[in-house]
Amino acid sequence: MAFLRLKWISADLLASVCHMKRAVCPGSFDPVTLGHLDIIERASAQFDEVVIAVLVNRTKSSMFTVNERMEMITKTTAHLPNIRVDSWSGLLVEYCKSKDIQSIVKGLRAVTDFDYELQMAQVNLQASGVETMFMATAPAHSFLSSSLVKELAHYGGDVSSMVPKIVNEALKARVAESGN
Numbered sequence: 326m327a328f329l330r331l332k333w334i335s336a337d338l339l340a341s342v343c344h345m346k347r348a349v350c351p352g353s354f355d356p357v358t359l360g361h362l363d364i365i366e367r368a369s370a371q372f373d374e375v376v377i378a379v380l381v382n383r384t385k386s387s388m389f390t391v392n393e394r395m396e397m398i399t400k401t402t403a404h405l406p407n408i409r410v411d412s413w414s415g416l417l418v419e420y421c422k423s424k425d426i427q428s429i430v431k432g433l434r435a436v437t438d439f440d441y442e443l444q445m446a447q448v449n450l451q452a453s454g455v456e457t458m459f460m461a462t463a464p465a466h467s468f469l470s471s472s473l474v475k476e477l478a479h480y481g482g483d484v485s486s487m488v489p490k491i492v493n494e495a496l497k498a499r500v501a502e503s504g505n
């Protein structure tokens with residue numbers, strides 16, 4: 326009987342009962358790059374579970390749908406057993422609260438990221454007590470961003486060293502579809 330009841334305990338509840346260390350890596354991931362994957366892999370080594378949350382950034386227009394972005398992340402993180410992919414439209418801290426997530430992990434590429442990221446981390450801390458942990462981007466990826474990748478791909482540039490193979494293919498297909 327107890328087993329039958331346990332079957333219905335959600336992953337979120339189970340995680341909080343077991344005091345698992347959980348973090349969220351939030352972002353637009355439009356599309357996921359090798360820089361994102363480096364941060365995701367390193368975060369997965371530090372926490373029991375890491376949720377990759379595809380969020381809507383109201384200041385950016387997107388090339389891929391949320392479902393397409395989630396699918397690309399799911400495929401490229403399949404080798405990491407403690408990664409979960411999810412989406413959310415709303416405040417990040419509300420997501421953390423609803424999923425019992427205590428930490429936000431963000432990659433910092435350069436000092437240009439710092440002002441905005443610090444502001445968001447402070448607002449999120451004040452609003453909810455959720456901590457933000459910054460991870461230094463590996464130097465090889467310090468120039469890399471999804472926006473740059475999309476710009477290059479749009480003009481037929483080679484982005485194969487910046488994104489996983491399936492993302493490169495998806496970019497080529499999307500650029501060909503858009504016809505400009």
Ligand code: PNS
Nearest residue numbers: 351352353354380382415416417445448
């Ligand atoms: O990959 P991005 O676009 O730099 O990610 C930014 C993102 C989506 C993580 C950020 O815009 C965000 O957290 N959006 C959710 C809404 C929210 O919580 N906004 C308040 C931040 S102070």
